[in-house]
Amino acid sequence: MDQTDVRPSQALRRLVNGYQVAQAIHVAAKLHIADLLAGGARTSDALAAETGAHPSTLYRLLRALASVGVLREDESRSFSLTEVGACLRSDAPEPVSAWAEFIGEPYYWNTWAHLLHSVQTGENAFGHLHGMNVWEFRADKPDLSAGFDRAMTSLSRQVSAAVLATYDFGRFGSIVDVGGGRGAFLAAILAQHPTLQGVLFDQPHVVSGAEELLMAAGVAERCRVVSGSFFEAVPEGADAYVLKAVVHDWEDNQAIEILATCRRAMSRDATMILVEREVAPPNEGRDAKFSDLNMLVAPGGLERTHEEFATLFTRAGFRLSRSVASASGVSAIEAVPA
Ligand SMILES: C[S@@+](CC[C@H](N)C(=O)[O-])C[C@H]1O[C@@H](n2cnc3c(N)ncnc32)[C@H](O)[C@@H]1O
Structure with a gap:
């Protein structure tokens, strides 16, 4: 269901809650999740081990980001980058990660x-x-x-x-x-x-x-x-x-x-x-x-x-x-x- 299919109140609520998406992307940028996914899909447990994050809580962050098109969630709690999420890679041609890190400070x-x-x-x-x-x-x-x-x-x-x-x-x-x-x-x-x-x-x-x-x-x-x-x-x-x-x-x-x-x-x-x-x-x-x-x-x-x-x-x-x-x-x- 995209924004055009939702009721007006739901569309507005999503706009109001936009701050939650911004802060979730900020946290993923701080943990350099996109760079860790540059080589392909990885499980949230593997990402937690590498970033030092709390495993089941990192999973909750990543699945939320997959629900808004930044990541893709595959079988067995495995995640990969979408085209949008790839812009969080530090080597992206038009990188957004430093901006995401900054605005959430x-x-x-x-x-x-x-x-x-x-x-x-x-x-x-x-x-x-x-x-x-x-x-x-x-x-x-x-x-x-x-x-x-x-x-x-x-x-x-x-x-x-x-x-x-x-x-x-x-x-x-x-x-x-x-x-x-x-x-x-x-x-x-x-x-x-x-x-x-x-x-x-x-x-x-x-x-x-x-x-x-x-x-x-x-x-x-x-x-x-x-x-x-x-x-x-x-x-x-x-x-x-x-x-x-x-x-x-x-x-x-x-x-x-x-x-x-x-x-x-x-x-x-x-x-x-x-x-x-x-x-x-x-x-x-x-x-x-x-x-x-x-x-x-x-x-x-x-x-x-x-x-x-x-x-x-x-x-x-x-x-x-x-x-x-x-x-x-x-x-x-x-x-x-x-
Ligand atoms: C929004 S940033 C733009 C930086 C750069 N032009 C760019 O587009 O990436 C504004 C810049 O103004 C600089 N700045 C602020 N006050 C200044 C001052 N009194 N003298 C010289 N530069 C200053 C800041 O250090 C900062 O680099």
Whole structure:
């Protein structure tokens, strides 16, 4: 019975209980179940022995995941990966495991439990709970910070190919990725365009984990790594400045400050490219609309419509020149100094 065959009340109850599915996938990701099933079907007892989990309870988790299409349950409590579940493998072409590990972490999960506070007050739930923003909170927690960076790296793998297929970075000689995390997106751009020079810019504790990724992508010798704050200064003089999934973390005044910092580092003929989701018209685009709630409760930002990006750019001294959609749902939103 799929969602279309169920009564409205049952369909709604399944949506309400979606949090149970999310947490069950989180636990399977933490236990690396998909990697253990990469070679084929295994029994829940064998998986329990390997993961150190409680055998009969692990079976209950796995059969629940098989009921929603993440796993397949065969004879004798044996499990294998479905096409969807295979995306939890760490070597999947578009891996989701790091994201699943991150979103179920208690500190992050608990933030969503305070969505009501955000909706009633307009305030960021994370700040309300912790008295600081997510970046300050994670700065002295290396495990949580690395978990977030891994989640962002895996999301970048999902969108990089799609964005590179529709937006031509090859017309630039040099590019700065501002708030570029560990460099997964910049590495993909540099790998596609062998004469392009790159600068990866992010917070010190984030870029300290970038070298390995840049080396593995074979682009380290064309990529300078610089740390700092995009509220103060970013590297000057590049042809293009890319901010992927950065501006959506911040409310308008702070987003404008970040863009203005970039503007000060740019020459008149340089190009600014935001890689973000554009909020769709009514009744469409659930990814952007739920990501918007995620921005509300966690970093304290928002997803924006095309028109809202245009206004943001104008207020920061730019003119939006075009928006290039990609198959992944994110767009390259391009602007030039006004
Ligand atoms: C949502 S992540 C996006 C990372 C990367 N662009 C990507 O798409 O995978 C936002 C990034 O902004 C960085 N960031 C936050 N505050 C910053 C600051 N004040 N200066 C520089 N980077 C900052 C974070 O460390 C993080 O890597």
